[in-house]
Amino acid sequence: MLLNVIAIIAGLALLVGGADRFVTGSAATARNLGVSPMLVGLTVVGIGTSAPEILVSVMASAQGTGGLAIGNAIGSNIANIALILGVTALIAPLQVQSETLRREYPMLLAVTLVALLLMADGALGRLDGVVLLAGLALVIVGMVRIGIRDRSADPLLEEYAAEIPEHMPPRAAGLWLALGLTALLGGARLLVWGASNLAMAFGVSDLVIGLTVVAVGTSLPELAAAVAAALKQEHDIAIGNVIGSNIFNLLVVLAVPALLDPGPLDPEVLMRDMPVMIALTLALFVMGYGFRGAGRISRLEGLVLLVAFLAYQAAVFLQAGGPMLR
Helix, strand or coil, X not given: CHHHHHHHHHHHHHHHHHHHHHHHHHHHHHHHCCCXXXXXXXXXXXXXXXXXXXXXXXXXXXXXXXXXXXXXXXXXXXXXXXXXXXXXXXXCCEEECCHHHHHHHHHHHHHHHHHHHHHCCCEECHHHHHHHHHHHHHHHHHHHHHHHHCCCXXXXXXXXXHHCCCCCCHHHHHHHHHHHHHHHHHHHHHHHHHHHHHHHHHCCCHHHHHHHXXXXXXXXXXXXXXXXXXXXXXXXXXXXXXXXHHHHHHHHHCHHXXXXXXXXXXXXXXXXXXXXXXXXXXXXXXXXHXXXXXXXXXXXXXXXXXXXXXXXXXXXXXXXXXXXXX
């Protein structure tokens, strides 16, 4: 038991550190190649912040624990909105000015509904995985078009330009990229091994571990980035990273178990977890879109999001409590 806990903690530490280095190296490399900061932020950074979830999903699915991968994808989206934006808004209320983000909100809603439709039959198959990856290609094309169209006069551009390394030598960027990827691979392997063994020890499903321990752990890089951005008054980045991460979680992280470990879903995914994720996505749209001006997530709304997250985690643990207490 102790060894499993140590593996989980070490894996999470490697994932957090590796994600930061990976995003820094990949963003600097893209910028050195002449890619605009807006496009780097919308695509490279978005995928990079989902790198822990992606690699954990690959490792879990390859080992036949697809439930952990599915729980990681859905649980991370729940944590990104309710935990990360809840905590961040409590520290510094978030006000969004970016027109780019106003175009990304509907994109996230559309991707969420597509994922729901694919899962509505109670299973994730390889065809579903192909559809999700096709959706990924469409989203990236859409983000590139948004980035090109809005690369001037959008406050998000200024925030990305300030955060993405501009004068990092290619060799240094490549080194950070390689070190980050190595740490991510090692961390994902340790985390999946420890989490799978922990699920067996407590007699709970891989889905429960994925929704709780793994989802919260792989969301830590986004939490650190969101809080840091909010403290620097970069509110658009704080919300933009969550939107981008949630989109890529559904299109990539969820596609991995569909392709590598297809099969039926735990009934709780459709009855409990997807409704919570959809409700939070709609809440983010209502709060952040700004139908009558700038979008805003106040401290009170942040508190509501955080309470919702804690209530959801409590519900998951209580439903799994029977096997755990035996």
